[in-house]
Amino acid sequence: MIDTHCHLDQDEFRDDLDDVLARAKSAGVEALVCVAVGAASSENIVRNFAVREGLFAAVGIHPNYTHLVQPGDWERVLALVDEPRVVGLGETGLDRHWDYAPFDLQQDYFDRHLRLSQQTGLPFIVHLRDCEADVMAMLEDARQRGPLTGVMHSFTCSPETAARCVELGLYISFAGMATFKKSDDIRRTAASVPNDRILIETDSPYLSPHPLRGKRNEPAHITHTAAALAAVRNVSIENFAQQTSANARRLFARMK
Numbered sequence: 452m453i454d455t456h457c458h459l460d461q462d463e464f465r466d467d468l469d470d471v472l473a474r475a476k477s478a479g480v481e482a483l484v485c486v487a488v489g490a491a492s493s494e495n496i497v498r499n500f501a502v503r504e505g506l507f508a509a510v511g512i513h514p515n516y517t518h519l520v521q522p523g524d525w526e527r528v529l530a531l532v533d534e535p536r537v538v539g540l541g542e543t544g545l546d547r548h549w550d551y552a553p554f555d556l557q558q559d560y561f562d563r564h565l566r567l568s569q570q571t572g573l574p575f576i577v578h579l580r581d582c583e584a585d586v587m588a589m590l591e592d593a594r595q596r597g598p599l600t601g602v603m604h605s606f607t608c609s610p611e612t613a614a615r616c617v618e619l620g621l622y623i624s625f626a627g628m629a630t631f632k633k634s635d636d637i638r639r640t641a642a643s644v645p646n647d648r649i650l651i652e653t654d655s656p657y658l659s660p661h662p663l664r665g666k667r668n669e670p671a672h673i674t675h676t677a678a679a680l681a682a683v684r685n686v687s688i689e690n691f692a693q694q695t696s697a698n699a700r701r702l703f704a705r706m707k
């Protein structure tokens with residue numbers, strides 16, 4: 452399996468990263484995309500994480516960190532996009548749940564990532580929280596300019612929104628929330644996504660799947676999410692793992 456979204460550079464993994472990666476490997480995780488939240492995080496991931504076996508980088512500025520951006524930070528991200536182990540841009544997107552960054556600033560940076568993706572061909576990774584209409588409007592606008600390549604990460608919207616994202620050219624990724632008892636809506640959406648567009652992720656250290664809720668999440672826990680999604684899609688876990696890994700390698704084409 453491929454964990455298409457994790458934050459291994461966070462403090463939660465400072466003391467036991469080697470053990471975390473060993474457990475991921477034993478659980479069948481063959482590759483991981485380590486997703487940045489800002490310029491320093493992007494540089495750190497490229498230099499110190501995406502140099503290890505199976506680890507790849509996404510570089511960018513998370514919407515909830517845009518108010519912390521210093522002059523020159525965007526240029527620091529731009530300077531990394533040609534690094535061979537950089538497979539994506541992000542995470543980007545919009546967030547109305549937390550009130551950290553002014554919304555127009557979030558929109559400015561989301562727009563930069565979308566344009567950069569269209570210039571470079573690198574896929575973007577979208578964070579969407581409590582602002583579906585705003586995100587969809589910007590994606591529709593961007594689609595007017597040209598083709599889109601990217602993923603809606605930790606997706607929680609309706610099957611209809613998923614279908615529109617697929618029409619726009621995007622992949623849909625599901626995280627641990629899909630395993631929660633009350634998440635029938637998310638599982639209904641997950642059942643509706645075409646075979647060639649579905650991905651899985653952990654969003655470690657966040658969003659631990661059932662029955663590990665409340666604990667630090669780590670890539671090895673992806674097996675719980677994979678089992679829940681395979682069941683709702685009526686395929687074997689092996690089949691689902693194969694399918695989602697092939698999808699991840701198609702989207703993150705620089706992953707070798």
Ligand SMILES: [Zn+2]
Pocket residue numbers: 456458486542654
């Ligand atoms: Zn994330």
